[in-house]
Amino acid sequence: MSIPATHAEIEELYLNAELKQCRSISITACNSQEGTSSVAQALTERYLLAGHKTLLVDLNLYHPSLMNIELPDVPSISTELAPQTSHWxxxxxxxxxxxxxxxxxxxxxxxxxxxxxxxRQQVAEWLTQYDRVVIDTSPILNVNQNNIPAHCVANACDGTYLVVLSGVTLTNQVADAVQALQEGTHTHLLGTVLNYRDQPSLANEICREIDRLGWLPSQITSWAKQKVIANRFLSLPI
Structure with a gap:
């Protein structure tokens, strides 16, 4: 799932973090596949659009989303704390x-x-090289010996967003995740991101039905879909 960096929701996350002077942000969720990687990448893009030199860090060992690629002129910020190099x-x-x-x-x-x-020292080191650092973490409730605990990552950052998959994540899971985050002495929970991925809006459902009217001219179907999408009431999730 790809989220455009220009979405109003990403803009809210960006402004909220900036107003609270957060330079390092961690993105976590209760369970896997709730959209943390998509939100982390979209927020990174938004920082880049604002002119901030931004580093995207993948500490989601449960479901890694990034792979190294070879491009010229790659900067290096390997340190003794964690001998790992920034890369394309x-x-x-x-x-x-x-x-x-x-x-x-x-x-x-x-x-x-x-x-x-x-x-914490590693994040501070990254911030000497970059204006902003965005970290994608493992699910906070999926604890095992291989994962880097999400609440530890949150404790090392200026702020944290908790992603919740609407219609899937249970209320008690959200409560447990918030409690785990609040146990950190330095953790600052900036807010919760409600992901409606599996709950399409009424507008999307109507547009899908319009697309099935193949006998209508494309100009009419395009006009009808634009009107439907522009309606704020129809854009509410089902």
Missing amino acids: VQDKHSPKVFLGVSAPSDPRTRLLYKDPTNL
């Missing part, structure tokens, strides 16, 4: 390319990132 990275399911850090595969690097003190 690409989303595994789209042609989007960012300056970023892919999910660490080295066990030593993973252990370093699991240490809260080392992780």
Whole structure:
């Protein structure tokens, strides 16, 4: 799922973080496949559009989304804390390319990132090279020995957004995730992102039905769909 950086919802996330002077942002969710990677990439794009030199970091070891690619003139910010280099990275399911850090595969690097003190120092090091840092984390409720705990990543950042998949994520799971985040002494929960991916709006359903009217001229169907999409009431999720 790809989210345009110009969406009003992404603009709200961007402005909220900027008004609270957050330079490092972590994106987490209760469970896997709730849209954290899509939100992280869209927010990174929004920072880039604003002229901020931005680093996208993939610490979502449960479901990594970025892979390294070879491009010229790649900067390096490898450190002793975590000997991992920033690189040109690409989303595994789209042609989007960012300056970023892919999910660490080295066990030593993973252990370093699991240490809260080392992780805070690493984020501070990234911020000496970049204006903004956006970190995609593993699901906060999926705890295992391989994952870097999402609440540790949140504790190392200036702010955190919790992504919730509407119609799928349970209320008690959201409550458990918020409680886990609030246990961090430095964690700042900026808000919750409600993802309506599996709940299309009435406008989308009507447009899909209009597309089935193949006997109508394309000019009429395009005009009808524009009118439907422009209606704010119809754009509400079902």
